Structures are given as C-alpha cells and as structure tokens.
Amino acid sequence: xxxxxSPSVSGIVIITGALVGFLGxxxxxxxxxxxxxxxVACFLRDIAGSLGLHRTAPxxxxxxxxxxxxxxxxxxxLYTGEFRAQGGSSPLIRFLLGGLVMIGALVFLGCPVRMVLxxxxxxxxxxxxxxxxxxxxxxxxxxxxxxxTLGRATNLSKVNGWILPLIMLGVLLLLIARPAFIFxxxxxxxxxxxxxxxxxxxxxxxxxxxxxxxxxxxxGIRDLILIRNPHLFNGFIAVLVAVTIFNIxxxxxxxxxxxxxxxxxxxxxxxxxxxxxxxxxxxLGGCPLRxxxxxxxxxxxxxxxxxxxxxGAGFAHNFKLASTPQGPSVNSEVAVIIxxxxxxxxxxxxxxE
Amino acid sequence: xxxxxxxxxxSTHFALKxxxxxxxxxxxxxxxxxxxxxxxxxxxxxxxxxxxxxxxGRLLAENGVEVxxxxxxxx
Numbered sequence: 001x002x003x004x005x006s007p008s009v010s011g012i013v014i015i016t017g018a019l020v021g022f023l024g025x026x027x028x029x030x031x032x033x034x035x036x037x038x039x040v041a042c043f044l045r046d047i048a049g050s051l052g053l054h055r056t057a058p059x060x061x062x063x064x065x066x067x068x069x070x071x072x073x074x075x076x077x078l079y080t081g082e083f084r085a086q087g088g089s090s091p092l093i094r095f096l097l098g099g100l101v102m103i104g105a106l107v108f109l110g111c112p113v114r115m116v117l118x119x120x121x122x123x124x125x126x127x128x129x130x131x132x133x134x135x136x137x138x139x140x141x142x143x144x145x146x147x148x149t150l151g152r153a154t155n156l157s158k159v160n161g162w163i164l165p166l167i168m169l170g171v172l173l174l175l176i177a178r179p180a181f182i183f184x185x186x187x188x189x190x191x192x193x194x195x196x197x198x199x200x201x202x203x204x205x206x207x208x209x210x211x212x213x214x215x216x217x218x219x220g221i222r223d224l225i226l227i228r229n230p231h232l233f234n235g236f237i238a239v240l241v242a243v244t245i246f247n248i249x250x251x252x253x254x255x256x257x258x259x260x261x262x263x264x265x266x267x268x269x270x271x272x273x274x275x276x277x278x279x280x281x282x283x284l285g286g287c288p289l290r291x292x293x294x295x296x297x298x299x300x301x302x303x304x305x306x307x308x309x310x311x312g313a314g315f316a317h318n319f320k321l322a323s324t325p326q327g328p329s330v331n332s333e334v335a336v337i338i339x340x341x342x343x344x345x346x347x348x349x350x351x352x353e
Numbered sequence: 354x355x356x357x358x359x360x361x362x363x364s365t366h367f368a369l370k371x372x373x374x375x376x377x378x379x380x381x382x383x384x385x386x387x388x389x390x391x392x393x394x395x396x397x398x399x400x401x402x403x404x405x406x407x408x409x410g411r412l413l414a415e416n417g418v419e420v421x422x423x424x425x426x427x428x
Contacts, residue, residue: 012389144365144366144369145366145369147366147370148366149363149364149365149366149367150364151363151364152363152364152419153363212389213389214389223386223397226365226369226384226397227383227384227385227386227397229384229385229386231386232386285365285396352366
C-alpha cells in the first residue's frame with residue numbers, strides 16, 4: 001500500500017478503516033455474500049463448517065480472509081519485532097467468552113465488522129445492533145471499573161505463538177488441496193466467495209494494517225466512553241464512510257429494514273445478540289477482529305478466544321442457535337440470555353481489588 | 354512542553370485504579386490509549402508529569418496497582 005507509516009497517530013487507524021470499508025465492498029462485488037465482504041464471526045463459522053464441526057450445508061467454506069488476517073499480523077509482527085508469545089491469562093474463561101461472543105454474533109448475523117458493513121450497505125437492522133453493541137460495552141466498562149480483570153499474561157516459549165498461525169496456513173492448504181473430508185457449500189452463502197487470491201490478499205492487507213494500527217471496534221467505543229478518546233473510534237467511522245461510498249459506486253447500496261442480504265429484522269434479538277458481543281468483547285479486551293490480530297502477534301490468550309469462537313460456531317449451528325434470514329429461534333433467544341448471564345457472573349467473580 | 358511520562362498496565366482495571374489513586378492526591382494525570390510507539394497493546398495507559406515520578410511510583414506500589422512499565426518520554 002502507498003502509506004507505510006503515518007506521522008499522525010490517528011492517520012493509520014483511519015487508513016485501516018477506509019481500507020476495511022473499501023475491501024468489504026469490493027469482496028462483495030467479486031463474489032462474497034451481500035454485506036459480507038469481511039465478517040470474522042461468519043467466516044470462522046464457515047471454516048468450522050468446512051472442517052465438519054457443524055453440518056449446516058449452506059455455510060461451509062474455508063475463508064481465506066481469516067487466514068490472511070492472522071498471517072498478515074503474524075508476518076508483520078515478526079518483521080517489526082513485536083511478535084511475542086504470551087499467554088496464561090484465564091484461558092478457559094477466554095475460550096468460554098469467545099464461544100458466547102460467537103453465539104451472540106450469529107444471532108444478529110455478523111461480528112462488529114459486518115455490523116458496520118451492513119450499515120454501510122443500507123441495512124438499517126444494524127442500527128439496533130450498534131445500540132446493543134454499545135450497551136454491552138457500557139455494561140462491560142462497569143465491570144472494568146469494579147475491578148474486573150482476567151489477570152496478567154506471562155511470556156511463553158516462542159512455539160506457543162506459532163501454533164495457531166501455522167494451523168491457519170494448514171487450513172488454507174486444505175482449501176487448495178480440497179481433500180474429500182472437507183465440506184464446501186454448493187449453494188447458499190458458503191458457495192458465494194471472491195477468488196481465493198483476492199480474498200487472501202485482502203486479509204493480508206487488513207491483517208498488516210490492523211497490526212500496525214491496533215484497529216479495534218470494541219476498543220474504539222470503550223475508549224470513547226471510558227476516557228473520551230476518539231483515536232480508535234475514528235477507524236469505526238472510516239469503515240462506515242468508505243463502505244457506504246463504495247457500495248453506492250458498485251450499485252450494492254439498498255436502504256431499508258426488509259429484504260437485506262443474510263439478515264433478519266427481529267429488532268429485539270439483533271439488539272440482544274450484539275449486546276452479548278459488546279459485553280463479551282469488552283471483558284476480553286477486544287472484538288473478534290482484534291483477537292485474530294493478537295493471535296498473529298503470538299498472543300495465545302487471543303488464540304484461545306479464536307478456538308472458543310470456532311467451537312461456539314459449531315454449537316451455534318448444531319443446536320440451532322444461529323439465526324436464519326427468517327429470524328432467531330427460541331433456542332437462539334435462550335442461548336443469548338444464558339450467554340449474557342454467564343458474562344455477568346464472570347464479570348462479577350473474576351476480580352482483583 | 355511538559356515532561357509527560359507514561360505508565361502501562363497489564364489490565365484496564367489497574368489503569369482505572371491508578372487514575373483514581375493519583376487523582377485523590379491531586380496529581381495531574383490523564384488516561385490515554387497506549388501510545389503506538391510503546392506497545393502494540395490496544396489498552397489504556399496513564400500519563401503524568403515527570404516531576405511527580407517518585408511520588409507516582411510510590412503511590413501505585415502502596416495501593417497495590419500492578420504496573421507493567423513506567424516509560425520516560427521518547428523511551
């Protein structure tokens with residue numbers, strides 16, 4: 001990319017956001033499902049399906065964007081000397097919260113990235129999701145103020161940090177080799193994808209820039225509420241502006257609540273699903289995208305969150321917790337309530353004075 | 354320009370606690386996102402005036418605030 005390092009601190013955050021918005025619109029143009037240029041939750045779910053961890057046939061594909069995000073951050077962190085294998089900060093809580101965040105995202109049908117991409121495609125259902133996400137972050141901040149912490153990470157041997165990036169590389173090789181045990185959708189969202197090389201490159205570019213800028217959706221809103229600092233939040237706005245502009249240019253902008261791609265208009269559960277995501281992400285210290293980037297930097301605590309998200313996606317489809325375009329099921333609603341209660345209990349009990 | 358030093362923490366909770374402890378003693382501190390040059394961590398750090406260096410270190414230790422590192426300007 002043309003900009004390597006911006007002298008202005010917020011500059012690189014805005015550039016990253018604008019590129020996420022542009023690539024988000026471009027990937028849809030090149031074949032990804034509607035308003036799903038990038039979605040960390042949907043794409044980890046597709047990968048889980050492709051590996052046979054759930055058997056919902058329309059959502060099984062190895063998304064190269066995810067591989068690119070982790071490897072982009074990994075290569076960049078190695079290059080800049082910021083790769084540090086760390087971990088051991090409440091791993092099982094992180095695994096659990098990762099799973100719950102995934103369930104919340106799949107009830108809304110999108111992670112925070114796709115929430116903004118949906119908004120920029122004219123999908124007004126995402127407004128309810130934004131409200132829920134901010135509400136969840138607000139509740140998470142109350143726990144932070146009351147002493148919530150997952151404890152500190154310790155330095156680990158380097159090999160720990162290499163594991164998940166290398167697994168990602170292996171997963172990409174499975175997509176290329178296509179052995180018989182891999183599931184690939186022949187219809188539905190999983191069958192719609194941009195060319196592999198483009199998807200991978202988009203992931204690598206965003207992974208690199210996100211590592212440099214520390215781009216984070218949950219962190220942006222957290223800093224805005226907690227310390228009134230808009231630095232990371234600028235990235236959020238940049239994504240929205242860029243994706244809206246490019247969706248209009250590509251003829252993909254369609255404003256309204258109904259007939260939106262891979263979406264439903266149950267306002268209450270769009271709100272509640274993202275409330276769970278916002279709360280879980282704040283307790284975890286970062287949104288799903290940020291967890292992938294930190295995984296690339298060698299953080300095994302974030303890698304636990306990613307593994308938890310993959311497991312959560314398996315349960316979400318096996319137990320019919322994920323919403324469909326017809327809306328959430330009773331199972332979805334029960335799961336979100338259990339998820340929110342679980343986060344609150346963890347938030348109250350995992351404290352240090 | 355005043356001499357702004359930065360404290361980084363292992364968790365957001367300790368950043369908030371540090372701010373509370375130091376503000377109670379009327380020290381001039383503020384919470385800011387961790388400067389990119391210090392860390393790729395996306396958390397919150399605390400900035401303070403370098404003349405208070407010894408007092409800040411002592412107050413944080415006395416109140417059990419776990420500190421990752423105290424950074425000098427341009428460190």
